[in-house]
Amino acid sequence: MVREASEAQIARTGFERSHHMTAALYFGVAALEAFVNEHTRAYLRGQLSDEAILDILRYGKLRGGKKNDNLLTKLTEWPTILTGQSITVRSNSVGVIDRFIRIRGDLTHAKTNGMDLYRVVDAMASTDIVDVVAEYIAQFHQAAGSQFPYWLWGWNYLNPQSTQYEIMLMNEQQFVHSMAALGASVASFDPAASRRWQVEHMSDYAGYRRIGDALNTLDRCEPKHSAFIYQPKLCRRWWTTEHQATCGHVSEDALAQALAAERAAGQGVE
Known part of the structure; x- marks a missing residue:
């Protein structure tokens, strides 16, 4: 994500910038989900079988809650269970993450011709993708009372x-x-x-x-x-x-x- 965001800043053409911005967006969303999955797996290890844990990660049902495969719900609700506290982020950060997830989903599932979405992506600052992902991870560690990696x-x-x-x-x-x-x-x-x-x-x-x-x-x-x-x-x-x-x-x-x-x-x- 950092690499692609950095390359987007020095891209020589609009085509190259769109490529790097899209890659940074995909990596950013994947990083958030992988991060929560990693900590969920650690939280459940020893309590459930690997197969049961995989089902939870795949279908988004944690601790008796209703089945929900919405990634934003997973990112906003699961940390409270995993750390015992809700994550405190800036007021607009959840909305920014939601927008990233929606754009990633619309591009992947081809709900539009893509051009309107690329205009949205091109209007973003690549540093915003890195910043909000880093904020989420850092604040998760803050809630957990742990230290984030360098x-x-x-x-x-x-x-x-x-x-x-x-x-x-x-x-x-x-x-x-x-x-x-x-x-x-x-x-x-x-x-x-x-x-x-x-x-x-x-x-x-x-x-x-x-x-x-x-x-x-x-x-x-x-x-x-x-x-x-x-x-x-x-x-x-x-x-x-x-x-x-x-x-x-x-x-x-x-x-x-x-x-x-x-x-x-x-x-x-x-």
């Missing part, structure tokens, strides 16, 4: 290798180190300070917005360290060839410098 901001770690790269998950402590390297005011090597930073910024939509706004001002990824060329780095545009080349690959020059530094330190190199 990748909600749309940044990923690239694990560099000599000839390729791969996206990999890192823990939140490493993310705080990365944020410090990017200029955040946090003593990342102090466990207590790191934990306070996570609680402040990774517990609700307000925290998501603060850090998201700061990250959006950056024109760079996490700085690379010449002595640790294979260390995964947090990247803002992990899907582009430029970032794959600079953040995901280890150049011959970087390798030579690292080996030279090891020799100079007398560590020995095989």
Whole structure:
């Protein structure tokens, strides 16, 4: 979703923008449903069989409620059961999510010729799709008293290798180190300070917005360290060839410098 929304912002033609906006919309709706399904599955695991859980996820009937396959109902009512609290979002966010769901459904089931719907999609800001999905997930975690993952901001770690790269998950402590390297005011090597930073910024939509706004001002990824060329780095545009080349690959020059530094330190190199 983040990738498609970002590509929509720099699309050169209306056709390309419509493509990326539609993809972002589909990914966004899918992300919301998958997120609720994941937490519902975790909530019911041990109480019901896998088959029974699958029926609930498929047909939208949770805890004795009436059968309802309306996705918006699932997104708005189930969190109260899963967390014990209702999700608090901005006044217009539920309406925005409803509009996304309806457009996705109308495009999928061809209820119109599609042109009028594409005009609606083209009038949207791609960032609105990302923002409302992130708000929902962040506020779900707030209601559950848990911490949302760093990748909600749309940044990923690239694990560099000599000839390729791969996206990999890192823990939140490493993310705080990365944020410090990017200029955040946090003593990342102090466990207590790191934990306070996570609680402040990774517990609700307000925290998501603060850090998201700061990250959006950056024109760079996490700085690379010449002595640790294979260390995964947090990247803002992990899907582009430029970032794959600079953040995901280890150049011959970087390798030579690292080996030279090891020799100079007398560590020995095989």
